[in-house]
Amino acid sequence: MTSDSSIPPLEAVADVDYQVGVIGAGPTGLLVAAELATAGVSVVVLDRHESPDPTIKAGSITVATAEILDRRGLRPAAEAAQQRFFEELRAFAAANGTSLPPTGGPSAVDGRPTFPSTGHFAGMFFRPDLVDQTDPEIAAHSGAAGSTMVRQSEVEALLGAHAAALGVEVARGVDVTGMQSVVDDQGHETGMTLTTSRCPIRVAWVVGADGGRSRIRRLAGIDFVGTDPEITGYQAIADLEGTEGLGRGWNHTPTGVYCLGPIPGRILTVQFTGAPDRAVRDEPVTTEELQASIRLVTGRDVTVRAIHGSATRWTDNARQATTYRAGRVLLAGDAAHVHSPFSGQGLNLGAGDAINLGWKLAATVNGWAPEGLLDSYSTERHPIGAQVLDWTRAQVALMRGDDKTIQLRRIVQQDLLSNTTTTTHLVLATVGVAQRYDVAPEAATGVEPCHALVGRLVGDAPLTDGGRLADHFHTASFVLIDRLKGNLTRIADGWPERVSTVIEDAATVACPDAYRTLTGLLVRPDGIIAWATEATDPTEAGIGLTAALSRWAGAPVRNPPERRS
Template structure:
C-alpha cells in the first residue's frame, strides 16, 4: 500500500491549494481526483478580494493579474458591442490600479463603483490585489495545479475513492496512530490524515455518516458559454422576469439562467443543448436559438447545507464537502480557499508534532461560523430573485433606496469581498487583531505579503530597537521576522499567521513599550506557533 502523510481527495481549488500549503511546510501529500481531466464546466467567474490576497501571500498574484488582463481584453470588447452599459463594472476593473475592486452583485443588483468610497479605511487597506480578482475558476485551477507541480505535489487523476477503513476514520471521532486506509480504483492507499475536498456530493462525508443539515432547493439554475444564432433579444447584465432571472455576458456567449422549479429527476444527467435552450426561452421570454455549447453546461440549485462536524477522527472536510449553497457571487470558491488556507498550516503543524494543544480544533471553530454566514448571504439573495410582484417591490426598495446610499454600498461590497471576517484569536482582541492583514506596506520597501510566500508566520517588528524580534527568536524556524522601524509611531508591529490573520499587534507608545507587549507576543506565539523548541525546517528554508 502506498502511504503518505496527508491524502487529499479532490483536485478542485480547495484541494489543490490545501495540498500546496502542506507541501510548503514539508509535509508529504498526495492528491487523488475522480476526473481524468480538469472539469471544463463553467463555474465561478472571479475570486473575491480575500481570495486574491491568499494568492498574493503565496506569490501567485502576478499569475492572477495575467489572467485578468486576458479576460478583460475579451470581455471588454464584447461589452462595448452593446448599446447599453448598465453596470460600469468593466470600466472600473480596467482602471483598478491600487483601488478597491468593485466587482460582483447581490441578487443580480450590481455593485456600483461610483457609490463606493475608496477612502473608507476598511477598503483602503485591501487594494494591492485590485488587478487580480477577475480569475475564473477554471483558470484558477490551472494556476494552482502549476503551483502544486512546482512544489512536487503528486496529483493522480482518474482515481475513484470507493471506501475507507481503519480506526483513524471510526465513528467515535477518535484518532490514533494507525491513520486511514482509503480504498480506491488503483488499490488501497494509506495516510496519517485524510482531507475530503470531493465536492458537495462527497463520497467520504456520506460514508462517514456526517449529517448535512440545511434547507432544500427551490431553484434550478444553468450556466454555460453558448453560441447563439441571434442573441439580440437578450439584455446584457442581470435581468429579472416573472419566470426567473438571467444574466448574459460579460464573457462572450456566457449565459446564466435560473427559475423556481422542481429539481430534475436525474440531477446527474448532462445538460443538453435542447434542455438549456428550453429553459433560456422560458425564462427570458424570447425565441433565441442556441446553436452549440463551448465546453459543458452546468446545472445547479440553491441547496444550502453544512456538515454538522468538519472532523471525524483523522478525516477532515473542506470546501463543498463541508458546505454547499447557491453559486451567486461565486462565494463557494472563495469559501473553499478560505478553508484551505486556514487548515493547511494547522494540519501541517499537527502532522509534524509541533502543534499547540487544540490547534487543529480551531479549524472548525473558526470556519464553521464563516460558512454559516455565507449560507445565509446566499439564501437572502435567492429570496430576492422571485418573480412575483411583492418580491419585485422588495427588490426595487433594496436596489433603488438602500443600495444607492454610499455607506450601504461600501458595507455590502466589503462583506461580499470577504475582508470583514473576524476570528477569536486573543483574550483581549484590539483591532487589527483577529482580522485579515490586508496590504501592509513596509518602510523599508515592499509589503508584508512579500515575506509570506513560504507559508510561515510573519512578524513585522516596527520597534526602534528590535525588541519584538528578540522575543520570536526561539521560533525562527517557523517565523519570518521583518525588521521595519517606522517613523510613524501609530503604525503597529504585527504577528500574522500563515493564513494572513493578525494574532498580535502593538504600537510604539507608553502603553505597549513595556513588558506587557512582549508578554502578549509570547502568549500569541505559544497559542498559535507552539512550543519554543525548534522543529525541523521545511525543505528549502
C-alpha cells in the first residue's frame, strides 16, 4: 500500500465548507454519507436530480447488503419494506390463481431462520431445497434472512431517512460541473473546490457516487475500461394485453429472454441486438419501444397500453475504473463499475463499496488512520468489482438463443444447479458472503496461524447477554468478542472510542458453528473479520489482537497494559 503522508492532517485544512462532499444521492452515496456522519465528519451530498430516480430497478437485496442494514440498526425498516413487498406478491399471485413459493422459515437444524435462496444465474433460479442449510457459511449468515426482499426504491428511502437522522445535508438539483485541486505553499493538495450550478463549494475530500457516466470520474482523470454491450434490456411496470400465453418468471427464447412478474405488470426483456441507438439512449422509453421489444423476444402480439412511472433501458456494458482513488477523489458504486443488472448486483456492489470506504475515509479525516488505510479501499474493492463484472458477463453468455448456448444452458441447469454442493456454492457467491479480503496484519505472521475466518464477512450470532452480535455495530466501531475472562478487553482499552467490547464466558448453544470455538474475535466497522483465535493462552491471543488493532485501528490512544506471562 502507498502512504498518505503527503496529505496534511485536517487541522491544516481548516478552510473548507465540508470535510467531505459526496456527489450522488443514490443508495451508495447516501450510505457513504451516513457512515461519515456517524463518525462525526461534516458531509454534504450533492445530486443533480431534483428528486430520487423513479425508474424501476433492483427488486431485492443480497444477504450481504441486508446484513449492512442490520448492523446499522436498519433491520426493522428493511423487514417492514419486505412485508410490503410480500403483500403485493400475494395479491398478484391470488389474481393469477397461484400461490407464493416458500420464503423461508425456522431451520430444522437449530431453529434459526433459513438462508434465503431466491436468486438466479442467467435466469435459472436456485432451488431452495438444494441449499445446504448446515453449511458453516450458510448458517453464519442466516440472521438477516427476513429482510432481503427489499426493492431499490425502498432501500434508497430508508437510507435517506437514516442519513437525515444523522444530520446529513442532501442538496438536490445541484449539478457539479467542475473540480479543482487546492494546493498549499508546500505543494500539498489540501482540498478540492467544486464548481456547481449554485455556488462553489470547498471540501477536503470528494466521493464520486454519481453513476456510470460519472462526471467526477472524468474530472479526476480515471480511466474506465471494459467490454462493449451486445444486448439491450428493458424493465417496466406496464398495462399489458395479450400476455395470457406467456410463461411466468424467466423464459429463454431464440430471440432473447423475458421475465413476467412477480408483481402485477412487471416485465423485463433482453434482446441480443447490440446497444440502443445513441440518439435515443437518454430519451424516455416509449410504449411503442417497449412493445416492440416484448414482441421481438416473446414472439407474441403483446400490446402495451401504458407504462407506470418510468421504464428503464439498459445494456451489458461492463466497465471498471482502473483505480477507485486519485488523490482526494474516491469513486464508489456505478461511478466505479457498471455491468448488466442480472442478479441485482449493482446496488449490492455499491453498498459494499460504501461500507468499506466510509469508516476508512472517516478515520483519515479524524486523524487516526494507520498508514495505507485509505488506499486499502481500492485494493480490497477493485478485485470484488472485477469478479462481479465477470459474473454478469457469464450470465449474458448463457442467455443467448443459439443452439450451442441452449445445450450449454441445459447442462448448467441439469448438472450444476441440480445438486446441493454446486447450488450452495453459487448461492453464496451470488449473495456476496463468499468474498474474502487479505487483511491479516503482517506483524502477526509467525505468532499464530491466520484463522480461516480472517478476511471474511461476519454474520450474526446470539450473545450470552441475550443480545445479538449485529447490534454492537450501530455506531460503526470495531467489535471485539472476548472469551478470555476480560484479558482481551484490557488490550482493547488502548483504543477507547474505537472498539466496542463484549465479554462472554462461552458461546451460546445457538451460536453458529463458525464462531462457537472462538476465544476471541475482532471485526472491523464494515463487518470484515480482522482477527480471530481459538487460543486459550491470553498472552498468545493478545499478541495477535494487538497486531490486528494496530494494523486497522491505528496507534493506541494509551498503551495497552502489560501482559502477564
